[in-house]
Amino acid sequence: MQTPHIIAVIGAGPAGLAAAESLSADGFDVVVYDQMPSPARKFLMAGRSGLNLTHAEDLEKFLSRYGASASWLEPMIREFPPQALREWAEELGQPCFTGSSGRVFPKAMKASPLLRAWLARLAAQNTVFALRHRWTGWDETGCLRFETPQGEKRVAAAATVLASGGASWPRLGSDGGWTHFLTPESLSPLQPANCGFRTALPPEFHEQFHGEVLHSVTIGGAGQSARGDVTITRQGIEGAPVYRLSALWREALRRKGRLQITLDFRPGLTQEILQSRLEGFRERESQSGRLRRLGLSPAARWLLREAAPTHSGAGILAGAGILAQHIKSCPLDLVAPDSLARAISTAGGVRREALDDGLMLRQRPGVFAAGEMLDWEAPTGGYLLQACFATGRRAAQGVKKHLRQNP
Numbered sequence: 001m002q003t004p005h006i007i008a009v010i011g012a013g014p015a016g017l018a019a020a021e022s023l024s025a026d027g028f029d030v031v032v033y034d035q036m037p038s039p040a041r042k043f044l045m046a047g048r049s050g051l052n053l054t055h056a057e058d059l060e061k062f063l064s065r066y067g068a069s070a071s072w073l074e075p076m077i078r079e080f081p082p083q084a085l086r087e088w089a090e091e092l093g094q095p096c097f098t099g100s101s102g103r104v105f106p107k108a109m110k111a112s113p114l115l116r117a118w119l120a121r122l123a124a125q126n127t128v129f130a131l132r133h134r135w136t137g138w139d140e141t142g143c144l145r146f147e148t149p150q151g152e153k154r155v156a157a158a159a160t161v162l163a164s165g166g167a168s169w170p171r172l173g174s175d176g177g178w179t180h181f182l183t184p185e186s187l188s189p190l191q192p193a194n195c196g197f198r199t200a201l202p203p204e205f206h207e208q209f210h211g212e213v214l215h216s217v218t219i220g221g222a223g224q225s226a227r228g229d230v231t232i233t234r235q236g237i238e239g240a241p242v243y244r245l246s247a248l249w250r251e252a253l254r255r256k257g258r259l260q261i262t263l264d265f266r267p268g269l270t271q272e273i274l275q276s277r278l279e280g281f282r283e284r285e286s287q288s289g290r291l292r293r294l295g296l297s298p299a300a301r302w303l304l305r306e307a308a309p310t311h312s313g314a315g316i317l318a319g320a321g322i323l324a325q326h327i328k329s330c331p332l333d334l335v336a337p338d339s340l341a342r343a344i345s346t347a348g349g350v351r352r353e354a355l356d357d358g359l360m361l362r363q364r365p366g367v368f369a370a371g372e373m374l375d376w377e378a379p380t381g382g383y384l385l386q387a388c389f390a391t392g393r394r395a396a397q398g399v400k401k402h403l404r405q406n407p
């Protein structure tokens, strides 16, 4: 049993480290527990494809990205806005730049130099790390329980910040196991966010084409569309435009069980232009050959073959209009979101109503929650990390206030 003056932070991801940084800067004794052998594995993974820390757009627009949770997160993000996150990274020796889309990245692109400098600052502020410590709930006296390589450990903490992440990419540490230790009323079910979707296409299609990218297509469904590269997976589709529409599509699938989306394989060309190009090829060119000449990939041609009637001979010209229409709007049935484990982030988690303004669990005074384990979601674009930092810092403020009132 450790001395009861420490603040326990459970989870060494960005939310937990942000809370630990704020608390240790004010002289609190902080111990950060994590079940993995090293901190912030998902943060490091996020940096593999360019660490998108935040976004430079107007703050009102920025806040609107959190949808139904915007009013909840707004005061926390106003307290630690995108500019503050950028300055924080720069103070740690990582200058940032704004990309053409408004996304903000450290110039190094990776997360590792930033994490190294951050951990050094935390060490200088006497933050202690207890790694390979898996939190397994509370005992009957309210002590935290941990599974460690040395056996079970119990910790009496003055306050606790839960920052144990969502449940996507569980091999990086966040596996959602913490849901067993909180009351069901305090939680919304964890669901995939920024995720791919499974299709109703036969398995042969996915076996043949998984890994193939449909470049710069426009996908539309449930009243919205997005353009970008769509990747075919072993069971479905994924990629930036799919992630962008994923919250809407997940909801549509929950209501209807099936959703028909459309793919525009040539968003830069009108249906009329496509039709005249299809009609303009050599007379003896087959329908499939005409599609190949239009630059459509084998997977796109397969999908069109399923959707539009195949013609030969004189029928090809007669069918060119219909085919052009399908190139602009090829139907594809989705049956379910892809698994939570494969998603970029997690929706659901600790509900707003279960927490006070300082992010303290109403049913467990002295226990706070932050980061992706809270019930909000946002698209990719830096909104995820920004909210993790802002809620981590808010939880730290909550701890300080709680300890002032309950010395």
Ligand SMILES: Cc1cc2nc3c(=O)[nH]c(=O)nc-3n(C[C@H](O)[C@H](O)[C@H](O)COP(=O)(O)OP(=O)(O)OC[C@H]3O[C@@H](n4cnc5c(N)ncnc54)[C@H](O)[C@@H]3O)c2cc1C
Binding pocket: 010, 011, 012, 013, 014, 015, 016, 033, 034, 035, 036, 039, 040, 041, 042, 043, 045, 046, 047, 050, 051, 052, 053, 054, 133, 134, 135, 136, 163, 164, 165, 166, 168, 169, 172, 173, 174, 175, 176, 177, 178, 343, 344, 345, 370, 371, 372, 373, 381, 382, 383, 384, 385, 386, 388
């Ligand atoms: C491939 C990928 C790329 C991404 N890129 C970006 C990006 O560019 N920009 C962006 O904004 N977001 C990005 N994200 C999302 C972002 O990384 C997460 O939103 C963020 O890391 C969540 O922070 P967190 O601190 O809440 O949780 P996490 O980073 O998940 O950290 C939680 C920690 O808690 C620990 N833990 C969990 N359960 C226990 C337990 N029972 N006991 C002890 N420890 C436990 C875990 O080991 C983990 O270290 C990306 C995600 C992925 C998967």
